[in-house]
Amino acid sequence: MEMMQMRAFNPAGIEQMHIWLGQVRENSSTPIPLELLEGAAFTKAVGRPIPAETFGQEAFKTKLTLAKAIDQAVITSELDEESLENDKGFWSWLTLKFARNFFGSKGQIGESALWVYEPGNWRKVYRQKMAPLWLAYRAHRDNPDCLKAVLGIPVNKTGEVFEQMMARKWVVLSPGIMTLVTKLYFDEEKSALKRGSGGKDAGAPRRLTTVLDQLGLTYDIEELGWEVLADMLPNDFKKFIPYA
Known part of the structure; x- marks a missing residue:
């Protein structure tokens, strides 16, 4: 070898x-x-x-x-x-x-x-x-799948999900937030990002970081599970939430 x-x-x-x-x-x-x-x-x-x-x-x-x-x-x-x-x-x-x-x-x-x-x-x-x-x-060694939306892209590409989430270390290190991001923007069946996840419209990653910043003023959101976080999101994210 x-x-x-x-x-x-x-x-x-x-x-x-x-x-x-x-x-x-x-x-x-x-x-x-x-x-x-x-x-x-x-x-x-x-x-x-x-x-x-x-x-x-x-x-x-x-x-x-x-x-x-x-x-x-x-x-x-x-x-x-x-x-x-x-x-x-x-x-x-x-x-x-x-x-x-x-x-x-x-x-x-x-x-x-x-x-x-x-x-x-x-x-x-x-x-x-x-x-x-x-x-x-x-x-996230115990659950690396939560990183699919952020890291499941070609090595020489970035994109809106990567840029918005990876730029905030506290977001990257949170299991709940990373799982939420993957649930929102990653299509498991297609093994690719969902349509609209790279935009800047309602429910897009840039909007999500703004909402997370606001929620962080009141809650220790880094410690919350993805389901709890999903319930806190405004209605414009419903189109991305799996069970909506």
């Missing part, structure tokens, strides 16, 4: 990663230097080796399958989970390792914050390619 040793960038590696990102913006076919990914001058080995197949093609089908693969890698490698939320070097390296899976159809890569992990401000870092996916998955 082929094994893979995960690594973490040191400051010099982070600097070189920024340089590579600049080169890719000029030429999307610019290769990733092997020395940057594996060289002792830029990286250090972290954790136990993992099966390379952990990050096979199926892992990059959706953000949710990728989150599951990352979780498997973290557990298998016996990394310290508590320290990972602030580990800039690890997440930046892991993202660069699999960078080609995240390129747009025309080779676009977007801003550096999508690639280089900058912990501290969730509203800035939630769109980083790998770290926030795992942090969300880790919070």
